[in-house]
Amino acid sequence: MPIELVFDQGLGDLVVVRSAGEALDHSVVGSLEFGVAELHTPLLVVLGHQRCGALDATIKAIDAHQRTSEAGQIGYLVETLTPAVRQAEGKPGDRLTNAIHANVDLVLAELRKSPVIAPLEKSGKLKLVGAYYELDTGRVSLT
Ligand SMILES: [Zn+2]
Incomplete structure (x- = not known):
């Protein structure tokens, strides 16, 4: 779903930076900094979503005690998201939903x-x- 439609905005009205699991890296942070500093965006929304596949994959990797050895940068993604899964551990309720909020x-x-x-x-x-x-x-x- 285009994020502009989620927020009832026109195409081009929002600075949108998407990454799996909202994972931050230099490019994502730089794009956000550019948006707020150069384009003067007044509101920065970090939007998690239900049934996030990236966080679900991170949970599965942790449970399998895998050092994710997938090709490319998927291991980096899982490492980046691991603290959120750890922080949600032991909390009541749905584990994935808790990890998404964390x-x-x-x-x-x-x-x-x-x-x-x-x-x-x-x-x-x-x-x-x-x-x-x-x-x-x-x-x-x-939240
Ligand atoms: Zn997701």
């Missing part, structure tokens, strides 16, 4: 370390929020 929180915390994003938030020019997109209903709830 991941949104961790991504927000990481973005707040950015020397570009942090001062904009402190000055009130930028707001950071976490959100959860429920695929079944199309509802987005702020």
